[in-house]
Amino acid sequence: MNKDESQAFERELCRIQELIGxxxxxxxxxxxxxxxxxxxxxxxxxGTGLARLLELVSEAEEAGQKLLNALAQDEQVRALLLxxxxxxxxxxxxxxxxxxxxxxxxxxxxxxxxxxxxxxDKVRLRLQGDWQGQHLTIETLRREIExxxxxAAPDAAGIEIEDLMEPAARPREILVPVSSIPRRNxxxxxxxxx
Amino acid sequence: xxxxxxQRSHPSFPQQGWVAALRGFTRKTSPVExxxxxxxxxxxxxxxQHLVEPAGRRxxxxxxxxxVLFSNQAAAKYRRVPERTELLxxxxxxxxxxxxxxxxxxxxxxxxxxxxxxxxxxxxxxxxATESLLSFAAWEALVADNPMLAELxxxxxxxxxxxxxxxxxxxxxxxxxxxxxxxxxxxxxxxxAGGAEVRDAIRNFxxxxxxxxxxPGLGSHA
Numbered sequence: 001m002n003k004d005e006s007q008a009f010e011r012e013l014c015r016i017q018e019l020i021g022x023x024x025x026x027x028x029x030x031x032x033x034x035x036x037x038x039x040x041x042x043x044x045x046x047g048t049g050l051a052r053l054l055e056l057v058s059e060a061e062e063a064g065q066k067l068l069n070a071l072a073q074d075e076q077v078r079a080l081l082l083x084x085x086x087x088x089x090x091x092x093x094x095x096x097x098x099x100x101x102x103x104x105x106x107x108x109x110x111x112x113x114x115x116x117x118x119x120x121d122k123v124r125l126r127l128q129g130d131w132q133g134q135h136l137t138i139e140t141l142r143r144e145i146e147x148x149x150x151x152a153a154p155d156a157a158g159i160e161i162e163d164l165m166e167p168a169a170r171p172r173e174i175l176v177p178v179s180s181i182p183r184r185n186x187x188x189x190x191x192x193x194x
Numbered sequence: 195x196x197x198x199x200x201q202r203s204h205p206s207f208p209q210q211g212w213v214a215a216l217r218g219f220t221r222k223t224s225p226v227e228x229x230x231x232x233x234x235x236x237x238x239x240x241x242x243q244h245l246v247e248p249a250g251r252r253x254x255x256x257x258x259x260x261x262v263l264f265s266n267q268a269a270a271k272y273r274r275v276p277e278r279t280e281l282l283x284x285x286x287x288x289x290x291x292x293x294x295x296x297x298x299x300x301x302x303x304x305x306x307x308x309x310x311x312x313x314x315x316x317x318x319x320x321x322x323a324t325e326s327l328l329s330f331a332a333w334e335a336l337v338a339d340n341p342m343l344a345e346l347x348x349x350x351x352x353x354x355x356x357x358x359x360x361x362x363x364x365x366x367x368x369x370x371x372x373x374x375x376x377x378x379x380x381x382x383x384x385x386x387a388g389g390a391e392v393r394d395a396i397r398n399f400x401x402x403x404x405x406x407x408x409x410p411g412l413g414s415h416a
């Protein structure tokens with residue numbers, strides 16, 4: 001997809017969540033239940049068809065495997081596979097790959113990221129490091145990480161990031177030599193050496 | 195993943211991925227609707243009426259014909275559930291009076307039972323409606339402050355109390371509304387503390403109750 005198509009696609013994905021929110025807020029429970037049911041039935045229809053389609057593709061052996069790989073790489077087809085739970089890679093392995101991709105970039109900020117667990121579709125991560133916070137705010141960092149994870153795993157039901165503290169709050173573990181603490185001489189002028 | 199780009203082209207929904215959101219939405223949460231009158235077997239639409247069987251404290255779904263038939267009988271095995279929903283402004287219940295009723299949670303309903311000849315209290319729980327032993331004196335004290343309670347039709351009407359968090363809502367509602375609330379809570383409850391979904395469900399429920407109270411005759415309920 002080109003950039004415009006990509007942005008339009010992302011907007012559509014957002015639109016799904018907006019519409020879900022709007023329907024959940026419907027005062028009429030009947031209408032909401034009918035909408036849910038219709039959606040579920042239509043999704044089931046697609047899911048069954050898609051699973052069958054993939055079966056047929058995989059029956060073509062080597063050519064089929066090649067095709068399956070290509071399908072999983074294509075952004076729009078991938079979304080379909082994920083939606084119906086027929087993507088060849090499971091949630092955990094996709095999340096792990098996403099975390100691995102983040103290592104070098106976060107490393108330039110002296111941050112280490114670790115995947116703790118993926119239980120019940122909830123992703124738990126830990127961040128560690130002597131973070132200077134020079135280029136990022138906490139919010140930006142969190143958002144970047146979440147977006148990368150949800151991109152790889154839109155079937156994740158939640159993300160928890162441990163140890164994500166403001167840089168000022170992190171206790172520094174470097175010992176400060178006594179000689180470098182500023183001292184004031186008799187005139188009240190500080191005579192620091194560090 | 196870009197580090198240096200704070201602007202995004204769309205609002206973010208950080209809680210869950212879009213696939214998880216869709217799955218959560220379509221997951222079957224509400225109980226299956228009855229499609230037949232439990233007395234005569236006629237097909238009934240959503241928004242149908244209910245009868246109460248006081249002996250078993252059961253609710254039965256019924257068609258319009260059976261509802262009318264049973265509401266005309268005197269010493270009835272089945273009693274028709276009325277539709278009147280009222281927000282009780284000026285209802286008095288102090289914290290002390292609430293505590294005296296000894297309900298474990300801040301949400302409950304009370305009705306006069308013709309079979310026990312007393313008032314019973316129920317509260318919703320993840321397992322369904324749970325009966326709570328009521329102190330006669332505590333209830334009588336409440337009636338003394340709120341004489342309208344004596345008007346509640348036995349078995350079919352209830353005092354519904356919502357004191358969750360900051361709420362202080364007191365309603366006169368048909369008994370099937372109470373069981374609707376119980377059903378909602380049971381269906382949406384998650385984990386030990388209930389979760390956000392059940393809080394939303396409760397909030398929406400009371401919004402509908404208040405709307406039905408404002409517009410009598412429009413609120414035909416499921």
